[in-house]
Amino acid sequence: MHELSLAVSIIETAVKAAKEHNAKKILEINLEIGDFTVVSEDRLRFALEITSKDTITEDAKINIERTPGRIRCKKCGYEGDSSPPTEDDPLQHLIMSSLKCPQCGDTHTEIIGGREMGVVDIVASK
Ligand SMILES: [Zn+2]
Structure with a gap:
């Protein structure tokens, strides 16, 4: 469930940043995932989908950039x-x-x- 806790912290970070800037909706979230983090991109995307439900990040496009080890x-x-x-x-x-x-x-x-x-x-x- 590594990805789920990561997803929760990503959504929290995004929502907090949006609030600080009085944003009403998040359109895109750009993420960086290192090759040594053992995070499955598919599972993370799925976890983000669940976690972002009913938040201002619900329709956000998730961009994931892999950084090499x-x-x-x-x-x-x-x-x-x-x-x-x-x-x-x-x-x-x-x-x-x-x-x-x-x-x-x-x-x-x-x-x-x-x-x-x-x-x-x-x-x-x-
Ligand atoms: Zn050497």
Whole structure:
């Protein structure tokens, strides 16, 4: 139910932002979801559909941008993309919490990107 709690916080954020700007309706919500967050886009969209019912975000268009997983290697200094967790076994990488460097194969790496999740901005109307 990871996606449902995320959806609730997204809708809360959007509604709060809209209220601060006296907006009456939210037209679009732009989201950023990192490849290392293990969030299923389909399940998130479904959760948002349920969560936004009877709120000012009900008809909002949801735009999801995926940010690639990026790692830094402590051994050779490589910085860049890493293969994201696979659909079959999405938790494997995160449990290990050390990802293999594609350059030297070392596992002394840290995640520097791909953990983003949430609202980037919203488009609303008065
Ligand atoms: Zn390396």
